[in-house]
Amino acid sequence: MTDTGLTRLTAAAMSDRLRDGDLSSRELVEAHLALADRENPALNAWLALDGAGARDAADDADARLAVARDEGAAALASLHPLCGVPVGLKDLVSVRGGQCTAGSRILAGYVSPYDAHITERLRDAGAVILGKLNMDEFAMGSSTEHSAYGPTANPWDLGRVPGGSSGGSAASVAAGHVPLSIGTDTGGSIRQPAALCGIVGLKPTYGRVSRYGIVAFASSLDQIGPFARDAAMLLHAVAGRDERDSTSAPLPVPDDLLHLPATDDEAAGYLRGLRLGIPHEYFVAGMEPGVEARVREAVAALAAAGAEIVDVSLPHTDYGLATYYIVAPAEASANLARYDGIRFGHAVRDGDVLANYLATRGSGFGAEVKRRIMLGTYALSAGYYDAYYLKAQKVRTLIKADFDAAFGAGIDALVAPTSPSVAWPFGAKLDDPVAMYLSDACTLPVSMAGLPGISIPAGLSDGLPVGLQLIGPAWSELALFRLARAYEAITADASWRVLEPPGLAALRAPAGIVP
Amino acid sequence: MGTLSRDEVEHVAHLARLGLTDAELTRLVGQLNHILDQYAILARLDTDTIPPTAQTIELENILREDVARPSLSQAEALANAPERDGSYVVVPAILGGD
Known part of the structure; x- marks a missing residue:
């Protein structure tokens, strides 16, 4: 039986235990590989698992950690917190010598001749790349049903889509196959699957992360970002200027991404005096009542914790x-x-x-x-x-000017739904492209404006996850993470926080016991 | 904004170098027109004096020194080519004759 306990740790907890030396990267990788191997036939989140490469990288990380422990606290502190932590990559990120299908038949058999910038950065940090994750072909889609390699299932209900296009990245994290994964977001492809799978997903500001070595979809919109239960440290590892992507911005990446508040009291304190805008155009006809209810409850909780709530209009939504x-x-x-x-x-x-x-x-x-x-x-x-x-x-x-006006009037962040619905059954929107496109109505304007947006879990509707979208001005990722962390703190006792995705429960039940 | 005919869809497919079956063409005529209907909303906005936005972060002219740097070897660069002859990629003749 796999030690699923190790696979339910957050990346930060893994990082702490790796540094303390009471857990090895190799143990972590074996536990995650075993779980992914066992469950992937049901989930189809992974297009490739690289067990040999991951074990080698884990042994290297363990060696780096051991040397640093011998040298003392300063050496340990100089290691990136991702050292030894398993990650998954959407299968449009180049890893030298490995496949990179972008979910398409047209790239079947293609072997990447070089590493993407973010692959280099993850290797430098000591992160362990476990494999490549399923996606809608060329990142075009909102359900991962447009993958040439079959759809990915949602861990909350194996008969439903995980969202898309980064559906494999979201499902793998929700299932605990990796604590962290990389996706890309052009019109909602990180935020929407994060919402439908009940995890955190951030689309950074356009230009925050270099796209060198990433299969291109729409070059004025594409951006790389993290999925996780704690995503900030992964953004920290991959963000920043790279001269091989001339749209990557020459701006510093705040180290405070590695130092979000540890205690709930400190985290919640961030809300006092914060001005949060609620764009009424995002609460549209066709939105599921259960989704609207969870988002309204989240707004009420933020207000109760000291945030000022302001009704705003984004008229070109x-x-x-x-x-x-x-x-x-x-x-x-x-x-x-x-x-x-x-x-x-x-x-x-x-x-x-x-x-x-x-x-x-x-x-x-x-x-x-x-x-x-x-x-x-x-x-x-x-x-x-x-x-x-x-x-x-x-x-x-005009769309960008709407956001500029809201932030210019002193709004610190906007709070909105991520997706107008929870995860839907396979096939429900497959033959109606416009219905599929409308599932991204709440994320598309943010992408058009190039702004960062994060989707965080905000409870369940009919047993399926609802995502809350927080939108900030350009380069405000740190503020968005602090706001997200604050919301987590004020809802830390919510019963849904401790739920495991039930779709995989039957697979995890001890052999012989069928519920 | 008009309706796309089957002939026009075939012409666009040719411009895009996409070989489509008859069944695909038939399906696309309906689907593309349904999607184009969604674009009609844009006609409600008067944008005569609005400048276009091509990118959102307003970076310009980031230059680097023009110096040679290591790159892929020829073997690496050609490794994925479907058809090769020594150090060349093979393509059908483009200029007349066989």
């Missing part, structure tokens, strides 16, 4: 969907032109160069990716550019 579904497919149609069957990836020979392109791309891309390439190509084509792409970029200016 309703234009977020149309704007996003012009800009993102346009950028995607350009980025995905590189999949030509010539230099790498899936290739079909069907005659001349044109026939090869048509056959390679026609058989290599899935239905959603084709839809987005078609939308983007049309929006950029002669005669339609002004009506669609240029118009959307102008409306993007």
Whole structure:
């Protein structure tokens, strides 16, 4: 029987015990690998588990920890807290010598010739990469059903989607297969699956994390971020300027991300005098009553703990969907032109160069990716550019101005739902692209404005997790984590905080006992 | 903003170098028009005097020294090519003849 106790520790608790020497990285990795191996047939969160690579990295981390312990407290303190801690990566992050499918058939068999910037940073920190996680093809989707390698299940109910596109990253953390994982968010692909799986997920400010070595979707929107039960230390490990991504910002990454308040009293104190805006446009028709109830209760709890609650208006919210579904497919149609069957990836020979392109791309891309390439190509084509792409970029200016006005008027952060619904059954939105797109209505405007947003658990509706979205001005990730930590502190005694995702419970029951 | 005909969908597929089956084309005509209907909301906004936003963080002109640095070896760079001949990637003839 696997020691599932080790797999329920937070990353911070693992880090403390690794430094103390009463736990080895190898023990942690064995426990997590065993659990992931056993449960992945039911969950399909992992596209690849690298047991040999993870064991080697764990032994290296244990050696670094042992040397530092011998040298004393200063040496231990100089190690990153992630040293020896297992992490998972969405399968669009390059790891030298390993697969990088981006959830697509067109990258089947492709082997990454180099490490992504964040892979280098994680290796430098001593984090142990356990494997690669399932996703909607090229990160296009909100349910992980658009993966060419089959859907991922939600650990809370194996008949429901985990959200997407980073569904494998969210499900693996919710199931305890890793304490931390990396995802990417273009229109909601970290925040929405975090909400549907009942964990924390942060989309940082556009430009906070280098995308060197990440498969591109929409270049003015894509951003890398952490999933976890305690995510700040993972952001700290990967954020910062990298000259190989010219959009990564030359701004310092606050070390205080490693020093969030340890006690609930200290954490809750952050709320006193804070001005929190509630954008009424985010409480829309079509939102599930159970989701709205949990979000309203969360707002009431924040008010009771000393935050000032201000009703605000973001009048261009309703234009977020149309704007996003012009800009993102346009950028995607350009980025995905590189999949030509010539230099790498899936290739079909069907005659001349044109026939090869048509056959390679026609058989290599899935239905959603084709839809987005078609939308983007049309929006950029002669005669339609002004009506669609240029118009959307102008409306993007108005959406961003809404947020600038709210923060300019002294609002410290906005509080809203992450997703208008809880996790839905497989197939419910698969044949209706617009219904699928609408599931990201609360995250798309934030992405269009390039702002950071974090989704944190806020209880259950009909037994399924509800996410609370906290949105801040550019570069306010530390403030968002402090606010999130404060909300955790004031709800520390809530009964739902200690629940395990029930979907995997049957798999974990001792053999022979069937509930 | 108009409706996309099947011919127009076929033309866009050609521009995008996507080989689509008849069934895919039929499905896409319906789906793309449904999605384009959602774009109509943008016509409600007067944006004549609004400047476009292409990126949100207002960084500009970050330059680096133009110096040679180590990169992938030729073998590494070509390792993923579907078809190779020595140090070349093989493609069909583009200019006339066989």
